[in-house]
Each structure stands twice: as structure tokens, then as C-alpha cells.
Amino acid sequence: MGKIIVPALVRGPVLVCKEGLSFWGGVDPSTGVIVDAHHPQHGMALGGRVVMMPTSRGSCTGSGVLLGLSLAGQAPAALIFREGEDILTLGALIAGRMFDRRIAVVRLAPVDYDAVANEPEVQITEDALVTPHRTIRLQPLSSDDLELDGQDRRFLAGEFGPAAQLAMETICTMAIAQDAARLIDVSRVHIDGCIYASPAFLTFARKMADLGGRVRVPTTMNAISVDHANWRSQGVVEDFGGPASRLADAYVEMGAKPSFTCAPYLLGDKPGKGEDIAWAESNAVIYANSVLGARTVKHPDFLDLCIALTGRAPRSGVYLERHRAPQRLIQVEWPQDADDAFWPMLGWLVGQAAPDCIPLIQGLEHATPNEDDLKALCAAFGTTSASPMLHIRDLTPEADLPLAADAATVRITPSDFARLWEMFNAGPAEVDLVALGSPHFSQAECRAFAQLMDGRRVSDHVTAIITLGRATLERIRADGTEQRLVAAGVRIVPDLCWCSISEPVFPREARVLMTNSGKYAHYAPGLSQREVRFGSLAMCAEAACTGRAPARSPAWIQGAS
Numbered sequence: 001m002g003k004i005i006v007p008a009l010v011r012g013p014v015l016v017c018k019e020g021l022s023f024w025g026g027v028d029p030s031t032g033v034i035v036d037a038h039h040p041q042h043g044m045a046l047g048g049r050v051v052m053m054p055t056s057r058g059s060c061t062g063s064g065v066l067l068g069l070s071l072a073g074q075a076p077a078a079l080i081f082r083e084g085e086d087i088l089t090l091g092a093l094i095a096g097r098m099f100d101r102r103i104a105v106v107r108l109a110p111v112d113y114d115a116v117a118n119e120p121e122v123q124i125t126e127d128a129l130v131t132p133h134r135t136i137r138l139q140p141l142s143s144d145d146l147e148l149d150g151q152d153r154r155f156l157a158g159e160f161g162p163a164a165q166l167a168m169e170t171i172c173t174m175a176i177a178q179d180a181a182r183l184i185d186v187s188r189v190h191i192d193g194c195i196y197a198s199p200a201f202l203t204f205a206r207k208m209a210d211l212g213g214r215v216r217v218p219t220t221m222n223a224i225s226v227d228h229a230n231w232r233s234q235g236v237v238e239d240f241g242g243p244a245s246r247l248a249d250a251y252v253e254m255g256a257k258p259s260f261t262c263a264p265y266l267l268g269d270k271p272g273k274g275e276d277i278a279w280a281e282s283n284a285v286i287y288a289n290s291v292l293g294a295r296t297v298k299h300p301d302f303l304d305l306c307i308a309l310t311g312r313a314p315r316s317g318v319y320l321e322r323h324r325a326p327q328r329l330i331q332v333e334w335p336q337d338a339d340d341a342f343w344p345m346l347g348w349l350v351g352q353a354a355p356d357c358i359p360l361i362q363g364l365e366h367a368t369p370n371e372d373d374l375k376a377l378c379a380a381f382g383t384t385s386a387s388p389m390l391h392i393r394d395l396t397p398e399a400d401l402p403l404a405a406d407a408a409t410v411r412i413t414p415s416d417f418a419r420l421w422e423m424f425n426a427g428p429a430e431v432d433l434v435a436l437g438s439p440h441f442s443q444a445e446c447r448a449f450a451q452l453m454d455g456r457r458v459s460d461h462v463t464a465i466i467t468l469g470r471a472t473l474e475r476i477r478a479d480g481t482e483q484r485l486v487a488a489g490v491r492i493v494p495d496l497c498w499c500s501i502s503e504p505v506f507p508r509e510a511r512v513l514m515t516n517s518g519k520y521a522h523y524a525p526g527l528s529q530r531e532v533r534f535g536s537l538a539m540c541a542e543a544a545c546t547g548r549a550p551a552r553s554p555a556w557i558q559g560a561s
Contacts, residue, residue, distance in 0.1 A: 002112060002129060004138040005177045006092045008102035011123040012077035014116070015049040017041050020355060020386050022058020023065040023088065025499060025523035029198045032074035035526035038423075047074040050122040052113070055083040055356060057386040059499070060192045060280040063300035066091030068198025070101035078104035078124050082113040083356060085386075086174065090300035093173060094204065098166075112136050146175055147182040155310055163213030167306035174303060175314035184276055184315040186296075189219040189308040190264045192280030193301035194251050195500045196225040196244035204302060205250035208309075215255035215308040222281045223262040223440065223467070223497040224248045227505070235504045256308070260495040261469025263375065263440040265292060268471070273397055278313045280304040283379035283439045283519065289389035291374050293397035295319050298388045318358075318388050325401040326360035326391050328353070329409040334364050335556040340376070341536040342556070343369060344518025345420050346412070347377035351384030353410040360391045360403055369395070372445050379439050380518030414557070421553045424521045427531030429551065433510035434458075434544040436537075437467035438498040438520035443475045445537070450484040452541035458489030463507045464544040465491045467498060490544070499523060514543045 018040045021027065026036035032047040047069070056062055066088050069075040075095070079088055084107070092103035104124045108116065116122065119131035129136045154160065155168035175183060193201060225244040226236055252258050259267060264279065265287050271277045273293030279285050280299045288294040297317040299307065307313045318324045330350050335342065350359055369377070381390055391399040436449065446466065458464045466485065468476075473494045476482045482492060493505060498520045506528060514533040515521055521534040533549035543549050552558065 001137045001139045002106055002108040004104070004106055004124070004140055005089055006096060006103065006105035007126060007140065008078065008096065008104035009125060010077040010102065010104050011121070012048050012050045013121050014119055015041070015044060015046065015051050016117045017051060017053035020053050020055050020057035022056065022383070023062035024059035024197065025527050026058060027065060029065050029068050030072060030074070032069050037525040038522065046076045049076050050078045050080060051076040052080045052117055055081050055085045055386050056087050057355065058383055059282050060087055060298055061195055061197060061301050062087045063091035063094070063302055064193055064201050065197055066103070067095050067204065068200035070095040070103060071099060071200050071203070072198070075101070075103055078106065078122065080106045080108060080113065080116065082108060082110055084178065086178070086298065087300040089177060090174060090303050093170065094302050097170070098204065098207065106138060108136065141173070141176045143172065143176055145181060146172060148172070152183060152312065161212040163208045163211035164309045166211070167213070167309040168312070170303065170306045171310060171312060171314065175316065178314050178316035180314035180316040182315050183312040184319060185311055186217060186276050186278040186307060186313050188217055188271065188277050189215070189304055190222065190279040190281060190284055191219060191251055191256055191304050191308065192222045193304060194221050194224050194248050196240070196247050199243065202243050202247045202250070205247055205305070208305060209250045209253050213254045213305070213309050216311040217308060219256040219308045220259040220264045220267065221248070221251055221256050222260070223500055224260050224495050225500045225502065227493055227495045228258070228260065240502065259469060259471065261440050261471070262497050263442070263469060266440065266442050266469060266472060276319060278304060278307040282382035283375070285388050286378040286382050286390065287375060289318055290378055290391065290396050296388070324358065324389065324398060325404060326407065327357040327404045328359045328407050329403060330354065330359045330361045331409060331411045332361055332363040333414065334367050338556045339536040339538070339554055340373060341516065341534070341554060343373040344376040344380040344516070345417055347380030348384055348518045348522065349412050349416050349420060350390060351381040353412060354387060355385050356387065358387050358389055358391065360393060360399065362393045364392055365394045367395070370444070372442055375439060375442070376518060380522070383519050383522040417557050418553065421557055424532065424534035425549065427512045427533050429549050431512050431514045431533055431543045431547055431549050432462055433507055433513040434462060434464040434540050435498050435513045435515045435520060435524070436465065436540060438515065438517040440497055441466050441468045441472065443472055443481070446472070446476045446481050446485065448537060449490070449541060450481050450488070452538055453488035453490065453544070454484065456488060456545050458544045459547045461547045462544055463491065463510065464489065465493055467493050467496060467501070470494050499527065514540055514549055516540050
């Protein structure tokens with residue numbers, strides 16, 4: 001039997017996605033067309049179809065994109081997964097529970113999944129999946145095995161208000177879908193759903209705030225979609241800037257801290273090893289688990305708020321030590337003369353080699369990555385893998401966890417780096433935008449770029465923008481780095497990041513952008529509809545001053561390939 005995770009009576013033609021898909025950055029939020037330029041099903045429309053994929057990947061914001069598609073009438077009729085999946089499942093759950101927009105979610109065993117993938121059409125009923133050639137019985141979720149304490153039951157009874165009651169109902173449903181035996185307390189939450197990807201995000205947040213929702217644990221906020229204090233002076237239209245800022249205000253009204261950063265690990269108060277937290281935003285989740293040794297699953301947008309309103313989360317996934325062990329060995333040859341472009345490229349390649357499991361990277365024992373290198377690696381890994389964490393032998397805090405006995409070994413070779421370099425640098429050499437800060441730049445990265453720009457200036461034909469969090473802006477303002485960057489012609493934009501930026505803050509006239517971010521190099525073609533170049537921070541500085549990307553790959557790639 002399969003499992004029906006979110007019930008709905010639907011019928012539709014089958015669309016099989018050969019790889020997982022991030023709805024944020026991978027799907028047009030107004031049309032439902034796949035815009036991820038690197039996805040095998042690029043250009044296909046999801047609306048009204050029964051969409052099959054092994055699991056989703058990428059951004060936690062995908063749940064909100066799916067809700068927006070449902071409200072716009074462009075959502076899939078159903079989603080069928082082969083493995084566990086939370087992000088799109090939560091979007092479908094909210095669409096049905098709060099807005100009466102039904103999207104079925106089904107999980108099938110691999111043999112049934114493969115069989116259905118060859119069918120032209122699927123009908124889903126209350127207890128069965130029916131195709132022209134077979135019928136598969138579907139088992140509904142049961143709450144019998146979920147243990148709740150007295151406080152949990154008080155939430156469900158509405159003693160803490162209707163918003164908290166709805167939040168706990170949602171948490172319990174997701175816990176059952178995840179086969180969690182009970183809930184756990186979390187010490188802090190990071191909200192990802194404050195990005196204005198569609199009106200659905202504001203509709204959800206405003207409804208929860210109006211129901212009296214108030215956070216019960218310290219809660220930070222992701223980057224938002226506008227520079228909250230300056231969007232009007234930047235020329236952002238009211239129809240976008242107004243709702244985007246009101247979305248942020250709704251979360252602040254509910255008690256969240258207006259940190260407005262996609263890199264909460266750069267804030268002063270970092271979670272410690274073994275600390276149970278609840279973070280959304282994919283790069284932050286991967287960094288927290290992998291580098292800090294804290295514990296959080298990749299919570300979908302909207303579930304993050306539910307957890308903040310209750311302080312409770314399903315005890316599942318990598319909250320449990322047995323699920324944090326590596327299942328795949330990735331062997332890499334460390335090029336000793338590699339520059340900082342190595343780390344985001346490695347993250348992307350490791351994610352491709354381990355799209356659905358936790359990898360252990362071996363071969364970097366003599367490398368000395370700094371926090372920003374690891375940040376870049378984790379962010380790029382999250383674009384190609386659904387996994388919430390990775391390990392690096394002798395570098396990350398839990399790399400000594402035993403490797404699964406049946407773990408496969410994958411080698412990442414110099415030719416893989418050469419291939420990825422060509423893919424990330426498919427755009428023309430003439431660059432008119434340098435995009436830095438995906439994830440948000442740290443104080444150290446700002447200082448490094450200021451040093452590269454000292455005595456130089458951004459070309460009149462280029463715009464160079466750094467996006468960062470408010471806390472980092474305060475630091476570089478205090479130490480003089482902001483003044484050096486501005487003197488060199490670099491624009492500094494707080495609150496938003498490149499995955500949420502829009503025109504006119506994103507220069508309308510820009511046709512080719514250059515970035516040092518593997519995450520943005522992956523998402524930018526779909527998000528911005530521009531061509532992309534990629535390189536090290538020094539290469540980005542050179543492009544900012546000359547308007548041209550390097551003609552050749554760096555020596556460490558040329559020599560290796």
C-alpha cells in the first residue's frame with residue numbers, strides 16, 4: 001500500500017520529474033512553469049498535472065510557492081513522491097486546511113512509483129490511486145502512534161488561542177507524516193516564510209497574526225524582499241513594496257526579531273552543538289547541522305511559524321542521531337592552489353552526487369576552509385541536494401559518525417570541476433552586474449572585497465551590489481568597511497538577498513551578472529532571466545572594475561583538467 005499524506009479527490013495527466021525540484025527558484029510562481037535552467041524538465045508546466053518526483057530539493061520557500069500556485073489556479077493536481085518529503089507536503093496541507101484548495105500528496109514504494117511513472121493518467125480517491133492499468137491501495141495517516149504531552153493537548157484544545165491551535169494541528173499532521181513518535185522542545189526558530197514570493201505569503205501571515213499568533217521562543221527572520229526602510233526611495237513600486245514590507249511587519253507583530261538575514265549563523269548568538277533548534281532557509285539548515293553541530297530538519301515555510309508559536313517540533317529526521325550518519329562517501333582530490341571558488345563548486349557537485357542522502361566528503365584533510373568557505377559550500381550543496389546536512393572528514397563536528405555499511409562511493413574528479421565551470425560561465429564575457437551576498441555577506445567577506453577594491457573603482461558600465469543582514473551592516477559601518485566600499489562605487493543593500501531581489505533594485509538594464517555564489521549561479525537564470533558568469537571574489541572585483549569576466553578558468557582548474 002501507498003500512503004496518502006494529504007487527501008484530495010483529483011485526476012490528471014502524469015508529469016515525471018527525473019530529479020527533485022525546488023519550487024522556489026525553480027518554478028515560476030505565477031504560471032507554474034519549471035524555470036530551473038538546469039532541470040531535465042525545464043519549460044514544462046505543472047498546473048493540473050499529477051507531478052511525480054523522488055522528493056523535492058532546495059529552498060524551504062517551496063511550500064509558499066505551492067500555496068501561491070494553488071490560489072492562482074496553477075498548482076499541480078497531485079504530488080507523488082518516492083521518498084519522504086516535507087516542503088511541498090506542507091504547502092499542500094496549508095492550501096487545503098486554510099484556503100480549501102485541494103492538492104493530493106501521495107508517497108509510493110519504489111516499485112509502485114516506477115510503475116505509475118509509466119502511466120499516462122492518474123486518479124486519486126479517498127483510498128486508492130487508479131491508473132488505466134493498475135489500482136494501488138492508499139493508507140491514510142493515523143495519529144495512534146503519536147505521543148502528546150499535556151501541554152500539546154492544551155494547544156490542540158485551543159487554550160492558547162486559535163492561531164496556536166491551528167499551528168499545533170499542523171505540527172501534529174506533519175509529525176504523523178514523518179513517522180515521529182512524539183514532539184520535542186526547540187530553543188529557537190528562524191522564519192523563512194517572510195519572503196514575498198506571491199500574495200499567498202502575506203495572506204497566511206496576516207491571517208495568523210489576526211488570529212492572535214505570538215511566538216513562544218526566540219525567533220529570527222530571513223531576508224525579506226525589500227530594503228524595509230528604503231524601498232520607496234529605491235523606486236520599488238507600491239504594489240510590490242507595500243505587501244512585501246507588510247509581510248515582514250506581520251511576523252514582527254507576532255514577536256519575531258527583524259534580523260532580516262538568510263545567514264542567522266552570522267548573528268552573535270549562534271546555536272551550539274547538540275542544541276535542538278527549528279530553522280528554515282535551506283543554507284542555514286545545512287550550515288547549522290553540518291558546521292555548528294546543532295540539530296534541525298529542513299522545516300518548510302509556514303511550519304516554521306507554527307513551531308515558533310508553540311515551541312514544539314516533530315522529533316524526526318536529523319533531530320535523531322541515528323539519522324545524522326553519512327550514507328554516501330564522496331572522494332575529492334584537494335587542489336592545493338585552489339581559490340575560494342572551489343568551495344561553492346564543491347558544494348554543488350557533492351549535492352549532485354548525493355541528491356537524497358547525507359554525504360561524507362573525504363580528501364580535504366589538509367584544507368583549511370574558513371567560515372565563509374563553509375557557508376558557500378553548504379549553500380551550493382542545498383541547490384542540488386535535498387539532504388539537510390553533510391560531513392567533511394576531520395573538519396566538521398560529527399564527521400566521526402559511522403558510515404552506513406552499504407554506502408556507495410562517488411569520486412568527484414577534476415573534470416567535474418571543469419564541466420561545472422563551463423556550465424556556470426555560459427554567459428557572455430561582458431558583465432554589467434556583480435552580485436555578491438548569496439547567502440548574505442559576512443563582515444570578513446565585506447572586508448576582503450573592500451581590500452580588493454582599495455585604490456580602484458567600479459566601472460561606469462557596471463553595478464556592484466552586496467546584500468547583507470542588518471547586524472553585519474552595523475559592524476562594517478563601525479569598522480569603516482562600509483565607507484571604503486561606497487568610496488569604490490559598491491552599493492550595499494540590507495534586508496533582502498539575491499534570491500528575493502527584484503527590479504529596480506536589481507538593475508533593469510543588466511543583461512549579464514557575475515557572482516561568486518554557487519547558489520546564485522544555479523538559481524539566477526530562472527530567477528532573474530539573465531545570463532550568468534561565476535568566479536572567485538577576486539575575479540568578481542576584476543569584473544566590477546573592467547566590465548569583463550575572466551576569459552579562462554583559474555589555474556587550479558586548468559592544471560587539473
